[in-house]
Amino acid sequence: MARLTPEQLEQKLNAVLRNQPPRRAPMSLEARVLGEIARRQALPWWHKSYAYWPAPMRVAFIVIGVALMAAALLGSVQLAGLVSAQAIGDFFRPATDAWATLRTAGAAMVTLVRGHVPQFSTHWFYVALAVIGAAYAMMLGLGATAYRVFWSPSR
Template sequence: MNEHESNDGRMARWADQVLSQSPLQQAPATLLPRIRAAVVRLQSLPWYRRPWLQWPLGWRLLSVGLASAASAAMSYWGLPQAPAVGSPADLVPGYHPTVTLASACATVAHGLFHALTHAGTWTVAIVLAVAGTLWCLSLGLGTVCWRLSVRDN
């Protein structure tokens, strides 16, 4: 092991000694013209197309002031409200909430009556019991998950 480490160290010193003689690469002659062109391109940009930190100081101060004023105004007066949508009665001709609710209840009652008369009382009772159990289970499972997530947080 010591021999290996010693060899590693000697290799490192050998590489240091050899690589220290590695000459600098000569930059291509095209580099300086390319840099000049890039700088000229940057200089020709109007101030508002440069990064914000390179804007003239006055414009930077003005932009901060305007942004602050806009933010303050929006929090004071609130965001503009969307126009209110009319009631369902305006959208659907002949719509009346009470009549619609009564109609839905009548439909459910009619369906239950048909189920009781055709499928039998016991069948309906079992179906209702299963549905109730599933509903309770989903409520219980949801409660457990919610409590676990709250406890984890």
């Protein structure tokens, strides 16, 4: 038998493999693949990759993460004695002043609205909360019962 070059061997192998009949996939493969796609699409956003999160949640995650990192960095720097507490307070003064302004504006809005809204007894407020809580509990109970009766797989 003559010795073949790698290119000739590749051509012969390609010719033999192309003459092979195509293999059929299992009958259940399509159903399994479509089921997995549907399962992944039904996942809530917080179980998916970060790229699938809604934009406001991604921004909030970044803001909270950066704030936590900054707090940890500032805390460790202060513990090491490199920066004084006064310098850190001065650094955050604009944010704390803005927060104080927002609180003052909110309190002014509450006093403005409170003058136009009639006073309710706290008794009625607690009764309304109890009714809402009972309705919520009933909704959960009915939902669980309906699930068990109509959608739960029989044993």
